[in-house]
């Protein structure tokens with residue numbers, strides 16, 4: 069596998085019902101990402117970055133336009149195929165790690181395998197391999213509350229990669245980290261992107277993180293600037 073190609077075409081998103089007027093957040097966004105590429109999405113707060121990422125990850129629907137992942141229009145899929153897409157093809161990393169506090173690190177990494185019928189041993193082996201790759205082998209049996217913020221985000225990276233996603237979607241993964249930990253996490257994500265042959269889309273407010281990606285786009289007023 070070489071990562072997924074992503075083709076975003078004329079995406080529009082209108083939120084209605086949240087206020088007196090419908091809110092047009094995305095106004096015709098189009099861009100392409102090649103398989104295996106890394107791309108950053110920047111833009112002011114409220115410009116629609118998370119909304120766009122949710123649409124690409126089939127967590128939300130566009131009002132108009134299409135998203136093709138490896139040539140397949142994910143907005144046209146029925147709900148069970150969208151769930152299948154999210155479980156099989158996409159790995160998510162958010163600003164806050166969303167680790168389950170009562171589960172050990174290794175069990176948290178295994179959460180995406182809960183719905184899978186595949187051999188359990190294979191998943192466990194891969195969870196330990198990923199834990200080693202993110203440099204936390206010694207912490208397998210710790211609880212998230214016993215880790216630093218940076219370490220928790222590394223666990224979130226391992227968890228996102230468990231099911232060998234072709235596409236990794238990250239929404240401000242370094243948002244809660246200091247500079248040093250943010251830089252280390254970005255290095256790790258790029259290394260994993262290369263090693264695991266995933267396509268990486270990262271929303272970030274950090275100029276440093278954006279510069280580290282192969283390509284970048286900026287969203288202003290619901291459109292791509294420049």
Ligand SMILES: Nc1ncnc2c1ncn2[C@@H]1O[C@H](COP(=O)(O)OP(=O)(O)OP(=O)(O)O)[C@@H](O)[C@H]1O
Pocket residue numbers: 083084086091093111112113114115116117118119120
């Ligand atoms: N479910 C929703 N219903 C109504 N409005 C929404 C919804 N989700 C987001 N919005 C609005 O859409 C706009 C874009 O939100 P979004 O979260 O995509 O911005 P963002 O670029 O990710 O901002 P930030 O950098 O602060 O995370 C905001 O004005 C927000 O209030």
Ligand SMILES: [Mg+2]
Pocket residue numbers: 117118119239
């Ligand atoms: Mg956001």
